[in-house]
Amino acid sequence: MKIGRVVGTVVSTISSPVFEGRRLLLCDLLDASGNPEGGYLICVDTVGSGAGEAVLILDEGNSARQVIGMSPAPIRAIVVGVVDQLMVDGELVLREG
Amino acid sequence: MKIGRVVGTVVSTISSPVFEGRRLLLCDLLDASGNPEGGYLICVDTVGSGAGEAVLILDEGNSARQVIGMSPAPIRAIVVGVVDQLMVDGELVLREG
Amino acid sequence: MKIGRVVGTVVSTISSPVFEGRRLLLCDLLDASGNPEGGYLICVDTVGSGAGEAVLILDEGNSARQVIGMSPAPIRAIVVGVVDQLMVDGELVLREG
Amino acid sequence: MKIGRVVGTVVSTISSPVFEGRRLLLCDLLDASGNPEGGYLICVDTVGSGAGEAVLILDEGNSARQVIGMSPAPIRAIVVGVVDQLMVDGELVLREG
Amino acid sequence: MKIGRVVGTVVSTISSPVFEGRRLLLCDLLDASGNPEGGYLICVDTVGSGAGEAVLILDEGNSARQVIGMSPAPIRAIVVGVVDQLMVDGELVLREG
Numbered sequence: 001m002k003i004g005r006v007v008g009t010v011v012s013t014i015s016s017p018v019f020e021g022r023r024l025l026l027c028d029l030l031d032a033s034g035n036p037e038g039g040y041l042i043c044v045d046t047v048g049s050g051a052g053e054a055v056l057i058l059d060e061g062n063s064a065r066q067v068i069g070m071s072p073a074p075i076r077a078i079v080v081g082v083v084d085q086l087m088v089d090g091e092l093v094l095r096e097g
Numbered sequence: 098m099k100i101g102r103v104v105g106t107v108v109s110t111i112s113s114p115v116f117e118g119r120r121l122l123l124c125d126l127l128d129a130s131g132n133p134e135g136g137y138l139i140c141v142d143t144v145g146s147g148a149g150e151a152v153l154i155l156d157e158g159n160s161a162r163q164v165i166g167m168s169p170a171p172i173r174a175i176v177v178g179v180v181d182q183l184m185v186d187g188e189l190v191l192r193e194g
Numbered sequence: 195m196k197i198g199r200v201v202g203t204v205v206s207t208i209s210s211p212v213f214e215g216r217r218l219l220l221c222d223l224l225d226a227s228g229n230p231e232g233g234y235l236i237c238v239d240t241v242g243s244g245a246g247e248a249v250l251i252l253d254e255g256n257s258a259r260q261v262i263g264m265s266p267a268p269i270r271a272i273v274v275g276v277v278d279q280l281m282v283d284g285e286l287v288l289r290e291g
Numbered sequence: 292m293k294i295g296r297v298v299g300t301v302v303s304t305i306s307s308p309v310f311e312g313r314r315l316l317l318c319d320l321l322d323a324s325g326n327p328e329g330g331y332l333i334c335v336d337t338v339g340s341g342a343g344e345a346v347l348i349l350d351e352g353n354s355a356r357q358v359i360g361m362s363p364a365p366i367r368a369i370v371v372g373v374v375d376q377l378m379v380d381g382e383l384v385l386r387e388g
Numbered sequence: 389m390k391i392g393r394v395v396g397t398v399v400s401t402i403s404s405p406v407f408e409g410r411r412l413l414l415c416d417l418l419d420a421s422g423n424p425e426g427g428y429l430i431c432v433d434t435v436g437s438g439a440g441e442a443v444l445i446l447d448e449g450n451s452a453r454q455v456i457g458m459s460p461a462p463i464r465a466i467v468v469g470v471v472d473q474l475m476v477d478g479e480l481v482l483r484e485g
Binding site: 008009011012014015016024041042043073074075 | 184
């Protein structure tokens with residue numbers, strides 16, 4: 001998994017039952033210090049995460065289908081959790097809430 | 098998923114039922130600001146997207162086969178939707194149509 | 195998929211029925227302008243492509259096994275087609291034959 | 292697989308039986324000399340590895356599910372072993388314990 | 389597949405029947421000229437390759453499990469063959485033995 005931050009949303013014509021009622025989030029990928037590392041992923045939200053939150057991103061189709069509870073389903077990257085706390089080298093890098 | 102922009106088409110000798118009647122699109126990958134980030138993918142179109150449109154790209158074989166409705170089928174990256182609107186940090190980065 | 199150009203061949207001790215009678219091609223990866231972008235893949239040829247040809251590369255195990263018609267089989271990247279024509283931004287970037 | 296070093300931990304709202312009682316480790320990826328190469332992965336610990344240890348990281352969903360012994364399960368990157376010794380070009384690059 | 393060169397070995401606490409009696413090799417990834425391109429992979433040896441040899445690396449779990457003949461098994465990157473000869477642009481770039 002990678003750590004990301006929710007910075008945007010996508011509205012699109014995508015149509016599949018797996019996307020109904022689920023938001024598409026643009027998540028900046030963060031480095032181990034909690035700063036943007038330059039890339040991003042469009043992720044399907046599965047936990048109700050909101051703008052600005054640090055999140056855990058799981059980028060594997062079979063995992064995504066299992067979390068959503070639909071298979072088959074066209075899906076790969078999802079937000080699987082909100083990061084409450086990230087400790088690196090004994091320091092608190094991220095603390096949410 | 099990633100956001101891309103349709104900038105080209107490929108004509109090839111590729112032969113498999115999955116490609117019959119479906120165009121191969123060259124899509125520039127876009128960064129979170131909607132600008133080309135330097136890479137591209139050749140994607141099978143599944144939504145009738147056209148030149149210049151911003152699109153959602155899903156790059157996973159099982160997802161692609163499910164969207165196309167053929168399995169097995171030799172396919173991985175597809176265009177799954179047109180981007181109507183991309184909001185990042187509260188700003189409208191892309192707006193189509 | 196990505197676009198590549200066949201620039202070399204590999205002779206190896208690899209042994210599996212899937213490689214019998216099939217050549218291993220070293221393909222430079224091309225950018226959207228048809229120029230080498232710096233990387234390469236060793237691909238199993240499935241279409242009789244030759245040195246110097248621009249080709250479509252499909253890099254997914256399940257797709258490769260389906261094209262070859264053997265499963266299970268240890269294979270991932272294959273040449274699935276010769277590029278006849280690549281149009282980008284309305285210009286003819288590649289034209290073979 | 293890649294070699295990494297455990298440098299941090301993540302506490303999150305992630306919820307799935309596969310994560311119960313298992314820590315999420317932030318592992319810096321190491322180069323062939325045993326130095327950080329700039330990237331990282333959030334890995335599920337499967338061997339009781341601790342802060343500062345050099346570890347083997349296996350980043351494939353099906354492998355992770357097999358090691359954990361749960362399928363389906365939303366998981367991809369795991370720590371599968373502690374590196375006792377890494378020899379490169381005849382030199383001992385890493386030696387733990 | 390990619391071309392690599394065996395430059396090291398890893399001794400670890402990894403434990404799964406798939407690793408019994410099989411060495412873990414650190415392989416530098418080579419570019420199309422046969423020179424190190426900067427990255428590496430830890431691969432399970434399946435052909436008895438030795439230090440300094442140029443090898444073919446196949447990095448897909450299902451392929452690896454098929455070559456090893458164990459499924460399920462936690463494995464992804466393997467050495468599948470020794471490179472006897474690599475020809476690029478009509479020149480002999482690598483010749484082993």
